[in-house]
Amino acid sequence: MSAFAVQVRKYRQQFSGMTAHVVQRATGLLLLIYLFLHVHTIRQLRDGPAAFNAALATFHSPSFKLLEIALLGTVILHALNGVRIMLLDLGIGHERQRRMFWGYTVGFGALIFLAGAVPMFLNSVWKQ
């Protein structure tokens, strides 16, 4: 087995803490990509209101609305797990860290996500 294969093996460990860590990194990367797109769109204002409106128009398509719903989920996971990490760094809730991830980050996060995603879906994708 190559040294790389041995190194990569540890990421196969399916422990909740490691899963939370990977989720935090993955959502962070996705948000970084979104941030660039966001700044790029805002930047269109420099070319006048017409150009900005034209740029915004592309985001009104149903497929972009679905991406927007995915963005909501990404933000919720990243934010809630971020609070979990801050608490853990202060030494709070170490014996409950699994429950904090699955119950609070994923479970509670899913509730907020549904509360936001369902109206978003019905109002934008479903109606069109």
Added chain:
Amino acid sequence: MTVLDALFLVQREQDPSLSFRCACRVGMCGTCAMSIDGVPRLACKTRVRTLGTAVVQVAPLPNLPVVKDLVVSLEPFFDQWKRTLPKFRPRDPESKTLAVIPHTTAYARQTPSKRDCITCGACYAACGVKSTSGEYLGPAAVNRAFLRLADPRDIAVAERLAPLNDERGGIWRCHTQFNCTAVCPKGIALTDSIARLKRAMLFPGRFEEL
């Protein structure tokens, strides 16, 4: 049958050149730690049946240099271990009186669950930070330093805090992945020790509480 028994069987019947380390066979020496199905465990404490797989994959511990087959060199592990001054430094080495440690102190509360480290290197091998940073102390060394710092009889505080507070190798590198806590064969809450030290450094006025 444990994984260690299986390895002996393979060595006896199939490949006499197979190398692995073991000593006590009862999970108290920490010699037979290896990666079993991708998770660092003690071979003598892991039963093949409980793994639930038809083929058991064994590999040397990650994050440590391989000597041969399943044998790794624990030298980097103990190099980091030594950096945090693992030895007891008493206030008065000549003292003949027994120290009294009240049950209410942090040391008395924390020690029973955290002093059982057998230096097997499982936490060091499971740590995702350790795999990218050669300078990181690793969970076991930090836990050892934590116990020494919590000990009211010990005086080497500043010397231990220096490597712990180090920007490149200190406790701030910990990303609370909990892999060390999950794999520790002795069930030590290593991430908890690291977080307690972080908190103690952030709020020095409450250092005694650890």
